[in-house]
Amino acid sequence: MNAEAIQRIAPCSGHAIELRAGDQLVVIDPLGQQVSDLTAFSLEDRVEYLSSGRSIDYASKLWLSTGDVLYSNRSRPMFTILEDTCGRHDFTLTPCSKRMFELLYGETEGRPGCEGNLAAALAPYGIDVDRIPVAFNIFMNVSVDGSTGAVAVLPPLSQAGDFIRLRAEMPMVVAMTACSAGQSNNFSYKPIDFRIERAS
Secondary structure (H helix, E strand, C coil), X not given: XXXXXXXXXXXXXXXXXXXXXXXXXXXXXXXXXXXXXXXXXXCCCCCCEECHHHHHHHHCCCCCCXXXXXXECCCCEEEEEEEECCCCCECCCCCCCHHHHHHHHCCCCCCCHHHHHHHHHHHHHCCCHHHCCCCEEECCEEEECCXXXXXXXXXXXXXXXXXXXXXXXCCEEEEEXXXXXXXXXXXXXXXXXXXXXXXX
């Protein structure tokens, strides 16, 4: 593998990269208790995208970790989780957005949220905000009551230096954020780091 330098996603922003099949993406929480919303689209056909429903269905569990596969809407593998030092991520809640901040938090300043940041990062690929799906919310800690179905967003369990390693199973454009939602990151608004290890 040819490891590239670590890159940093600034707080409350997003970034897009391209991966080839076999490349490995390492997403790192450098300071602890921060979330990264990640989504991906096939480079060969951008109608194919990372699907939470398919991935959860095939894994038969809500919380995906080492050894699990993340699938596309066409039931093709997009990522395999090779290593995971945190062990708790969410694949059920949609990316935070300007409208969500208004409805849930009463905010009026108009921050774009992860939805807007993902859309901005993916705009050069012709992917607009209406095509942003439920993201793989790396390090996000969501609890689910097994009796009532009630969900709660809790502080992330990730500590400084925790990471998840994902192997790309197809050529993709991948967008990631340093999450803008205070509930998701314990109101810390910290950066996210990542490194790409290119297949030789």
